[in-house]
Amino acid sequence: MRNSSSKRQAERAQAVALVISLAWMVLAQIGCVMFWEAGFLTRQASLLHWLVVGVLPPAMALWTTETDRTAQR
Numbered sequence: 604m605r606n607s608s609s610k611r612q613a614e615r616a617q618a619v620a621l622v623i624s625l626a627w628m629v630l631a632q633i634g635c636v637m638f639w640e641a642g643f644l645t646r647q648a649s650l651l652h653w654l655v656v657g658v659l660p661p662a663m664a665l666w667t668t669e670t671d672r673t674a675q676r
Contacts, residue, residue, distance in 0.1 A: 617668050624661030631657025 632653050639649035 617665075620665060620668060624665055627661055628657045 635644065635649040635653040635657065638644045638652075639646060644652065
């Protein structure tokens with residue numbers, strides 16, 4: 604019973620992390636596009652910033668949660 608509860612909590616935490624990471628990626632993309640349109644960044648710099656700031660941190664965080672989950676099995 605206790606193991607089932609902790610499993611549900613872990614799955615819920617992972618779902619929340621996914622939602623937060625998706626929101627972060629979208630906000631970072633919008634920010635990079637706004638900086639590109641305003642002329643602060645070139646197209647290539649905007650794409651690079653979006654990949655490094657917007658995509659890489661959430662991807663690494665989700666990858667580590669998945670690695671932790673498979674290690675617990």
